[in-house]
Amino acid sequence: MTRSILITGCSSGIGYDAAHVLHDRGWQVFAACRKPEDCARLKAEGLNSPLIDYEKPETIEQGLGEVLTATGGTLDALFNNGAYAIPGAVEDLPTNGLRQIFEANFFGYHTLTRAVIPVMRAQGKGRIIQCSSVLGFAAMPWRGAYNSTKYALEGLTDTLRIEMKDTPIHVILIEPGPITTKIRENSIPHFEKWIDTAASARASQYAALKDRLYKDTGKDTFELPPRSVTDKLILALNAPNPRPRYYVTTATHIVGTLKRLLPTRMLDKVLGRG
Structure with a gap:
């Protein structure tokens, strides 16, 4: 029988690649986007594409419907994937900006996850896969908004996995490191909306951050294409007993090892280099 999966954040990057690869493998793929024009583009490419914007709960209900x-x-599987960043120092991040990013990167995930659990319970199977990040267990500077949403996602997902152990529903985290996506480009409007660099005590330090945002500085060390995440997603979907976590990229493996071995202050020095 054809298996079905709902993937969010499919306009580009990880979600886009996963949607097309699974579609080509015979899955019934629902490639959700938050903008109507992106949904229309994916439909023209042969995909089902419901409109789901994590910041608008009514679209979650309607899209899942x-x-x-x-x-x-x-629904056999859910891959919560859509997310964005607000680059900037924590002291410059307005609380309302933090509230908004949590709606997209955390509360929306939770709303959609809760909505699919009864469906999976009723059918006697299901997989809920959350796209986290190496920044979900190891913080780096200038990424406080994104770090905090991914840390929260990891805690909620770990709890859900433990609670669902008496059900036929698998709960899984995928933790990518640097992946070639539009996350920097897509973060620019949020950075410009929420971060007042001129008024910051760190105004002079923002030059390097702006270079990363506005200039093509090439690939990061260990950066991999979105297909590397899709490969781990396929493992998580097909394994009879999937792992709780799937690391993606060498950087994630290195940081995961350092997290276990190094004292906190020493790890801070390593990760503090940005």
């Missing part, structure tokens, strides 16, 4: 109507009320 469209998915369940198309599948006859079932």
Whole structure:
């Protein structure tokens, strides 16, 4: 039987690659985007593409409703993937900016996850896969908003995995390191909206951050294409007993090892280099 999956954040990058690869492998893929024009583009490419914007709960309900109507009320897997960043120092991050990014990167994930659990319970199977990050367990400077949403996601997902152990639902984290996506480009409007660099006590330090945002500085060390995440997603979907976590990129493996071995202050020095 054809298996079904709902993937969010499919306009580009990780979600876009995963949607097309799984579609080509015979999955019934629902490649959600938060903008109507992106949904239209994916539909033109042969994909089902419901509109789901994590910051708008009504679109989560409506989008999932469209998915369940198309599948006859079932869903084999959910891949929560869409997210963005607000680069900047924590002291310059307004609380309202933090609230907004949590709606997209955390609360939206939770709303959609809670909505699919009854469906998976009723059908007697299911996989909930969350796209976290190396920044979900190891913080780096200038990324406080994104770090905090991913740390929160890891804690919530770990709890859910433990609680769901008496059900046929698998709960899994994928933790990428640097991946070739538009996350920097997409973060620029949020950076410009929320971070007042001129008024910051760190105004002179923002030059390097702006270079990373506005200039093509090439690939990061250990950066891999989105397909590397898709490969781990496929493992998580097909393994009879999937791992709780799947690391992606050498950087994630290195940082995971350092996190276990180094004292906190020494790890701070390593990661503090940015």
